[in-house]
Amino acid sequence: MKRRIVLLAAPALALASATPALGADATVKGLDSLVWDKPAVTINAGEKVTWTFDGTAQPHNVLASSANWTFRSELGPPPAPPVSRTFATPGVYDYVCEVHSSTMIGRVTVNSETGAPPPPPPPPPLSQQAFPNDGTVSANAFEVGGLDTEDPALRGIAVKRTGAKARISFRVDEQSRVTVRLSRGGKRVKTKHANTAGRGSVTVKKLKAGRYKATIVARDLAGNASRTRTASFTVS
Amino acid sequence: MARSLNPLRQPSPEEAWTRRDVMRNGMGSFALLCTLGNQALLDKPRVVTSARKRSQAAAPFAPFQRDLPIMPELVPVRSTKDTDFYEVAIRQGMADVLPGYQTPIYGYEGIYPGPTIRARKGRTAMVKQTNTLSFDSNVHLHGGYVPAEFDGHPMDVIAPGASFDYKYPNDQDAAFLWYHDHAHGRTARTLYYGLVGTYVLHDDREEDLDLPLGEYDVPLVIQDHAFNKDGSFRYAENVDVGFFGDTILVNGAIAPRMAVDRRKYRFRILNASNARGYRLVLGGGREMVQIASDGGLLEKPVRRKEIPIFPAERVEVVIDFAKFTPGTQLVLRNEGGEASTTAVMRFDVGRGGGAEDFRVPRKLRRLPDLPEPNATRRLDLALQSSSSVQWQINGRGFDPSRIDVRPRLGSSEIWQFTNPSNRVHPMHLHGMLFRIRERSTGVVHRADRGWKDTVAVQPGERVEVQPWFGPYAGRYVFHCHNLEHGDKAMMLQLEVVE
Numbered sequence: 176m177k178r179r180i181v182l183l184a185a186p187a188l189a190l191a192s193a194t195p196a197l198g199a200d201a202t203v204k205g206l207d208s209l210v211w212d213k214p215a216v217t218i219n220a221g222e223k224v225t226w227t228f229d230g231t232a233q234p235h236n237v238l239a240s241s242a243n244w245t246f247r248s249e250l251g252p253p254p255a256p257p258v259s260r261t262f263a264t265p266g267v268y269d270y271v272c273e274v275h276s277s278t279m280i281g282r283v284t285v286n287s288e289t290g291a292p293p294p295p296p297p298p299p300p301l302s303q304q305a306f307p308n309d310g311t312v313s314a315n316a317f318e319v320g321g322l323d324t325e326d327p328a329l330r331g332i333a334v335k336r337t338g339a340k341a342r343i344s345f346r347v348d349e350q351s352r353v354t355v356r357l358s359r360g361g362k363r364v365k366t367k368h369a370n371t372a373g374r375g376s377v378t379v380k381k382l383k384a385g386r387y388k389a390t391i392v393a394r395d396l397a398g399n400a401s402r403t404r405t406a407s408f409t410v411s
Numbered sequence: 412m413a414r415s416l417n418p419l420r421q422p423s424p425e426e427a428w429t430r431r432d433v434m435r436n437g438m439g440s441f442a443l444l445c446t447l448g449n450q451a452l453l454d455k456p457r458v459v460t461s462a463r464k465r466s467q468a469a470a471p472f473a474p475f476q477r478d479l480p481i482m483p484e485l486v487p488v489r490s491t492k493d494t495d496f497y498e499v500a501i502r503q504g505m506a507d508v509l510p511g512y513q514t515p516i517y518g519y520e521g522i523y524p525g526p527t528i529r530a531r532k533g534r535t536a537m538v539k540q541t542n543t544l545s546f547d548s549n550v551h552l553h554g555g556y557v558p559a560e561f562d563g564h565p566m567d568v569i570a571p572g573a574s575f576d577y578k579y580p581n582d583q584d585a586a587f588l589w590y591h592d593h594a595h596g597r598t599a600r601t602l603y604y605g606l607v608g609t610y611v612l613h614d615d616r617e618e619d620l621d622l623p624l625g626e627y628d629v630p631l632v633i634q635d636h637a638f639n640k641d642g643s644f645r646y647a648e649n650v651d652v653g654f655f656g657d658t659i660l661v662n663g664a665i666a667p668r669m670a671v672d673r674r675k676y677r678f679r680i681l682n683a684s685n686a687r688g689y690r691l692v693l694g695g696g697r698e699m700v701q702i703a704s705d706g707g708l709l710e711k712p713v714r715r716k717e718i719p720i721f722p723a724e725r726v727e728v729v730i731d732f733a734k735f736t737p738g739t740q741l742v743l744r745n746e747g748g749e750a751s752t753t754a755v756m757r758f759d760v761g762r763g764g765g766a767e768d769f770r771v772p773r774k775l776r777r778l779p780d781l782p783e784p785n786a787t788r789r790l791d792l793a794l795q796s797s798s799s800v801q802w803q804i805n806g807r808g809f810d811p812s813r814i815d816v817r818p819r820l821g822s823s824e825i826w827q828f829t830n831p832s833n834r835v836h837p838m839h840l841h842g843m844l845f846r847i848r849e850r851s852t853g854v855v856h857r858a859d860r861g862w863k864d865t866v867a868v869q870p871g872e873r874v875e876v877q878p879w880f881g882p883y884a885g886r887y888v889f890h891c892h893n894l895e896h897g898d899k900a901m902m903l904q905l906e907v908v909e
Contacts (some may be wrong), residue, residue, distance in 0.1 A: 234796035277647035301641040308751040310472030318694035320739030396733040
């Protein structure tokens with residue numbers, strides 16, 4: 176117990192007797208870009224940190240964010256007046272701007288009077304350590320592939336006629352809507368559609384006697400059309 | 412001792428963090444003793460062992476690792492001739508967000524995002540919400556014509572352990588609505604930790620238009636998040652700019668991918684982020700056809716290559732994948748953010764598609780004319796700083812005992828949102844809709860001329876809107892939907908009187 180009192184008293188004694196070297200104090204400037212100009216400064220025990228907010232148009236202040244100190248400077252209409260704090264005890268002191276605590280994060284490391292660094296603070300638990308996103312996608316990978324501008328290939332046209340019925344078969348090399356138009360004597364008499372990828376056919380029934388011309392075209396999902404194919408047959 | 416606690420009680424997101432720290436950092440036995448009573452600690456730690464998960468965990472933030480999750484649809488517990496009854500528990504849960512980790516959340520039915528409610532115009536939905544959390548909650552149906560007592564006013568809360576029956580008449584045209592927590596002062600955290608869900612209201616009109624349905628009608632909930640090393644959501648308050656995360660989640664997955672057929676899809680996009688606005692671009696600048704905004708269908712579709720969307724806004728687009736070659740990959744990307752928030756999701760175009768005759772109609776619907784406005788009101792949006800900092804409207808913060816605007820039911824006014832600040836303010840009106848009349852920064856985009864419930868007032872901008880005060884009388888609020896702003900009282904109260 177006695178020893179603890181001595182330990183607590185030591186910094187106070189140090190503060191009383193300390194005569195900080197001029198120029199060793201630190202100045203940190205709060206910026207409207209919502210960061211501190213120096214996010215980390217190091218001083219010796221007994222020296223002073225001054226925070227300034229010259230030229231800012233937004234409200235800022237200094238608020239202690241580690242458990243080893245309490246400090247809060249006044250919030251008011253910007254620009255906030257400068258504030259100072261003398262640190263008597265070696266240690267690591269964290270602070271934020273109360274208004275912008277997610278980005279204006281600062282740290283004061285206070286060495287001993289002789290310049291010996293303080294013991295590092297214990298690492299924060301995993302639940303308080305940022306897990307930053309390192310997964311990005313390169314700007315030239317926003318689109319792979321692109322518009323389908325290739326016409327479908329329509330091949331293998333064949334007509335099989337049985338009585339008044341005709342089956343027109345064909346083959347396309349990609350998913351397409353195939354349109355078959357039948358005309359007789361120059362006049363269109365039937366139009367049939369089929370959706371297929373690969374082989375397909377349409378069947379037309381109840382055809383009257385005559386000479387027929389089948390005009391066949393395939394249109395793919397993107398709307399590209401194949402070359403038009405024709406076939407002729409006769410219904411007797 | 413350990414068994415005396417309620418075994419059903421799950422750790423809150425905050426508590427869960429603490430416990431994991433104990434587990435993973437192996438801290439002192441004293442801490443361990445103190446938490447022994449906890450069911451979560453008695454649970455086995457969730458170690459993921461499959462090789463696939465491990466390899467994913469090596470690059471947990473790599474985009475396009477996961478298929479787009481689709482929120483489950485809430486099934487009515489019973490239905491009558493004109494009403495569907497639903498029951499929802501507001502509770503804690505765990506979400507699979509980062510591969511190899513579990514993320515504690517608050518969720519409707521314990522999932523994030525919450526289940527989708529599909530409602531139909533003319534059929535009432537009764538949703539019994541039971542608050543199993545340790546603090547007040549409530550539910551606001553954002554964009555809905557809802558009687559004041561069911562609106563989710565910030566002061567009408569459901570106490571821990573209590574339930575409330577929300578009655579949604581669904582007496583409005585089809586629209587993409589959403590439901591979320593609205594207990595005052597907490598929404599920045601509760602929405603961030605998962606209390607968001609989509610509410611899709613259908614009607615005959617959209618069926619007549621033959622718009623894509625079923626698996627081709629896809630809600631997309633976009634939220635930005637950040638993570639801690641234990642896989643929990645990381646939240647850092649910023650009362651001025653609001654929360655900005657470094658990772659984009661769509662339907663709860665990090666920049667997912669979606670296999671699409673070669674045909675047209677309807678995507679209903681909701682920006683459920685606390686503060687982040689997005690500028691969405693498809694692939695190398697491919698066309699999206701916007702058909703609807705907050706309050707439902709536009710009058711005419713609008714072809715767009717870039718779509719800005721701010722917090723709480725909804726945009727519905729039809730994307731035609733038929734014109735792309737099979738194997739094409741199109742990244743839906745955010746042009747308005749940093750490198751890690753660029754990838755939103757990716758569409759992988761497959762071979763299939765088949766016959767589809769649907770074309771987006773040239774006319775979608777006719778919007779009714781608004782009554783002549785009988786007042787003009789200027790609403791200044793500014794940050795006040797004295798001993799503390801507060802975003803305010805006309806120099807006022809939220810005071811539930813004060814009514815700031817008292818319009819007559821069925822009337823209309825002109826509201827001029829004036830934003831001299833350097834932040835975007837997505838201004839939202841509860842229970843009613845408005846139309847945007849004028850913007851000081853240029854013409855009102857054709858896609859913003861439909862019914863709206865949220866308008867993002869840009870820095871330095873003046874936006875003139877015309878709300879229609881109806882269809883219900885009562886006490887509502889309007890507020891900034893940058894959640895940190897709204898929580899810090901950037902909210903006023905209106906009472907629609909008969």
